[in-house]
Amino acid sequence: MNKDHLTTQAKRHAKLTLTLNISALSKAVILLAIVGIVLxxxxxxxxxxxxxxxxELRHSLMMIPCH
Amino acid sequence: MKILFQSLLLNALLLTAAAAATDGLQVSYTTEQSLATIGPDEDVVKMTFSVTKDGAPSDAQLHIVLDSPEVNSIISTDFPIVEGTRLFDARGITQGGKLEMSYLFPIRGQYTMRVSAQSLTTPALTTAETFTFSLNENPHEVINFYILISILVSIGLLSGVILAKSAIRQSNLSATA
Incomplete structure (x- = not known):
């Protein structure tokens, strides 16, 4: 994959993202789902x-039940 | 009458002697550092059990039972599998009236430790003590927890602001269209 192709892809994604029309509720649900899955x-x-x-991270957070 | 009086006197003497003997055996423990400063799952605690008989060190067989803090259904520790369990059940013999034990306490909370002692020189002489003590959480874990909460709150606030601005922009666009 060359640099020009990547740039083209990035521009396409940026255009697509800017033209997306998602309601605030849908955005909130998507955000909550992503945060929930990550956490x-x-x-x-x-x-x-x-x-x-x-x-080690879990054990260092005081109340996250690790095992 | 004289025999009855003598019998009562003998019984009283025997009872007094038994009470003194029971009171005579004492068991206690000390730790190298204050329990308030011990971090669970971090500091190995050296405990010294002492047995005295009538105030003087005396050898005895000790039976030590250590129970972990009870389960807290609201706030867990980082090691919930040990909550409300028996951690330690062992016997040992003191030397010079002392028995040393090192232990790594796994979680914060109130521990219960029952120590029974049986004198080696007078096996009929026994005593049992129940000690309770609390360990605080490691300070750095508390700080880490507050940092986690701060990060989550910040993410929530930032997301709320972004979503609100987006919603306002959308409503403005639909109003002008």
Missing amino acids: YTVLFSTYPAVHDFFH
Whole structure:
């Protein structure tokens, strides 16, 4: 992939994003879903690869139940 | 009458001796550093159990049972699997009236420790004490928690502002269209 192609792609995405017409409620729901998924994954997921990576972080946050 | 009086006197003497013997065996413990400054899951605590008989060090067999803090259904610790469980159940014999033990307490909260002692020289002489003590949370973990809450609140506020501005812009556009 060359630089020009990447630039073209970026411009296309930027144009698409600017022309998107999503209601405030939908945006809020999307935001809450993303934040919820990220927080659950980082703080509560039991998937071993994720848990092992964030193990020390969870223990250092006082009240996040790690195990 | 004289025999009855002598019998009563003998019983009284025996009871007094038993009470004194029970009171004579004392068990206590000390820690190298103050429990208020100990961080759970961080500082290894050296505990020294002392047994005295009539005020003098005396050897005894100790039975030490340590229970972890009870489960708090509202706020968990970072190690909930040990909440409300028996952490330690062991026996040991004092030497020179002392028994040392090192332990890493896993979580914050109120621990209950029951220590029973049986004198080695007078096996009939026993005593049991229940000690309770509380450990505070590590200060840096508390700070980390406040930082996490601050980050979450900041993200919430920033998202709210962005979404509100976007909604206002959309309503203005639809009003002008």
